[in-house]
Amino acid sequence: MITIDSIKKYVTTTLLEGHTDPLEEDQDLLISGVLDSINVMKLAGYLEQECGITIPPEDIVLENFSTLEQMHRYVVERTGMKPGV
Amino acid sequence: MDFSRSSEVELKYKQTRDFASAELNGDVIERDSNSVFPIELWKRCAEHGVLSWFMPEAYGGGGHSALTTSYLLEALGHGCCDNGLTFALGAQLWSVQKSILQFGTTDQIERYLPGFMKGTIKGAFAITENGSGSDAFALTTTAQRDGDSYVLNGEKCMITLAPVADVAIIFAVTNPDAGQWGLSSFLVDTRTKGLRQSDNIPKMGLRTVPFGNITLNNCRVPVTCLLGSEGSASSIFNYSQSWERSLVLAPQLGAMQRLIDQSITFSKQRMRSGQSIGKFQSISHRIANMRIRLETSRLLLYKTAWLLDTGKQSVTEAAIAKTHISEAFVATCSDAIAIHGGSGYLTETEVERQSRDALGATIYGGTVDIQRNIISGMLGV
Numbered sequence: 001m002i003t004i005d006s007i008k009k010y011v012t013t014t015l016l017e018g019h020t021d022p023l024e025e026d027q028d029l030l031i032s033g034v035l036d037s038i039n040v041m042k043l044a045g046y047l048e049q050e051c052g053i054t055i056p057p058e059d060i061v062l063e064n065f066s067t068l069e070q071m072h073r074y075v076v077e078r079t080g081m082k083p084g085v
Numbered sequence: 086m087d088f089s090r091s092s093e094v095e096l097k098y099k100q101t102r103d104f105a106s107a108e109l110n111g112d113v114i115e116r117d118s119n120s121v122f123p124i125e126l127w128k129r130c131a132e133h134g135v136l137s138w139f140m141p142e143a144y145g146g147g148g149h150s151a152l153t154t155s156y157l158l159e160a161l162g163h164g165c166c167d168n169g170l171t172f173a174l175g176a177q178l179w180s181v182q183k184s185i186l187q188f189g190t191t192d193q194i195e196r197y198l199p200g201f202m203k204g205t206i207k208g209a210f211a212i213t214e215n216g217s218g219s220d221a222f223a224l225t226t227t228a229q230r231d232g233d234s235y236v237l238n239g240e241k242c243m244i245t246l247a248p249v250a251d252v253a254i255i256f257a258v259t260n261p262d263a264g265q266w267g268l269s270s271f272l273v274d275t276r277t278k279g280l281r282q283s284d285n286i287p288k289m290g291l292r293t294v295p296f297g298n299i300t301l302n303n304c305r306v307p308v309t310c311l312l313g314s315e316g317s318a319s320s321i322f323n324y325s326q327s328w329e330r331s332l333v334l335a336p337q338l339g340a341m342q343r344l345i346d347q348s349i350t351f352s353k354q355r356m357r358s359g360q361s362i363g364k365f366q367s368i369s370h371r372i373a374n375m376r377i378r379l380e381t382s383r384l385l386l387y388k389t390a391w392l393l394d395t396g397k398q399s400v401t402e403a404a405i406a407k408t409h410i411s412e413a414f415v416a417t418c419s420d421a422i423a424i425h426g427g428s429g430y431l432t433e434t435e436v437e438r439q440s441r442d443a444l445g446a447t448i449y450g451g452t453v454d455i456q457r458n459i460i461s462g463m464l465g466v
């Protein structure tokens with residue numbers, strides 16, 4: 001089951017290798033530019049693989065991908081999983 | 086991965102290649118030298134099904150997969166020597182029709198798709214500006230919300246089909262504080278007041294496709310013109326580019342095959358020092374290299390098309406295919422000129438034109454440098 005922590009771990013260790021500032025769950029990662037376009041595509045690929053879903057391109061918008069919390073909520077809704085901690 | 090084809094698809098390949106070589110090549114040298122867009126041939130291609138093969142059956146299309154469609158586009162490029170025409174058909178198909186199909190409302194799809202498929206309307210995909218190309222999201226065209234409309238201002242440059250398009254997908258800033266997430270795209274009828282299409286701008290190759298600018302001066306469009314949701318344009322762009330980058334070069338595979346066939350024939354007939362030039366290793370190895378490039382290009386294109394059909398992410402594969410095929414086409418054209426010697430440099434042999442056309446593919450849809458940035462970026466570099 002995917003959790004906010006596992007998404008955070010992927011973002012900090014894989015996408016933002018060497019990123020030292022802690023990421024807050026409600027922190028904007030897109031408009032602030034913490035994640036660039038390529039990282040967003042990689043993240044979508046990661047979530048697809050981890051959760052066994054296909055993320056349609058129209059879902060890759062601020063409302064679903066701006067914060068760790070939103071990403072988690074999005075995949076939980078898409079997979080019908082119980083929210084993990 | 087399975088690239089096998091049914092006998093019907095093989096038959097369609099032959100029919101398409103034969104249709105293209107019989108009907109699309111007539112005055113191609115004159116068309117190229119006078120930069121004439123063959124509108125009647127565009128319509129003939131539409132009648133043949135080129136703009137509908139991939140479209141869903143529910144909308145009157147052929148319902149073919151991306152893999153089958155690319156194979157048929159390869160057939161088109163094999164028979165048709167006018168790379169400008171085949172490029173423009175692919176550009177509309179993958180960046181305009183596919184984007185509308187994926188992101189459009191039912192109304193938008195029903196309004197535009199039938200005309201595109203019949204060849205009665207043409208569409209452009211307009212993101213590039215004078216101040217933003219490789220950094221596409223740095224565009225400055227604005228779309229300001231005003232009641233039930235948006236008011237667009239700005240100028241798009243180097244847009245395929247711009248002078249003749251009936252509708253254009255225009256990318257604009259709707260929220261200046263949100264970077265790429267503040268971009269939106271609009272389906273704009275080119276007859277809308279405040280929109281101006283430039284005349285054709287002359288260029289090095291692909292001269293039979295009109296190309297130019299679109300200027301928006303207080304161009305007011307209803308909110309129903311929004312394609313996708315507000316702020317979704319970067320997703321629309323990334324998505325459509327994955328398709329365009331992967332598949333727009335399908336006809337070039339056919340063109341490469343044509344150049345190989347032409348070079349083999351020439352190398353067998355041309356006698357120098359008492360033997361056919363094909364007996365010289367410098368010539369035969371060039372032909373072998375052309376064949377190797379065609380094979381690798383085919384495999385990359387088919388793999389990417391297959392991935393797109395499965396709905397799997399293909400960002401890296403699309404960038405690899407775009408880079409490899411465009412560079413393979415350029416190298417193949419250079420080899421064909423070298424094999425033909427002085428005659429390869431002459432307009433009448435039609436090899437020099439292919440070479441001018443080929444270079445465009447290393448630029449449009451994101452330059453090969455940008456594709457390499459994407460490939461390395463996806464690797465975490």
Ligand SMILES: Cc1cc2nc3c(=O)[nH]c(=O)nc-3n(C[C@H](O)[C@H](O)[C@H](O)COP(=O)(O)OP(=O)(O)OC[C@H]3O[C@@H](n4cnc5c(N)ncnc54)[C@H](O)[C@@H]3O)c2cc1C
Nearest residue numbers: 210211212213218219243244245445448449450451452454
């Ligand atoms: C035939 C043709 C058809 C086209 N059709 C369309 C169309 O239909 N719609 C549309 O919107 N646009 C279209 N374009 C425009 C095309 O997308 C741009 O030309 C292309 O993206 C490059 O942008 P630019 O010309 O501004 O070059 P620039 O971005 O100015 O690049 C100049 C050079 O710098 C390099 N460069 C720039 N940034 C980087 C970087 N970050 N890293 C490494 N190298 C870099 C580039 O690779 C290039 O070599 C078309 C272009 C051509 C030639």
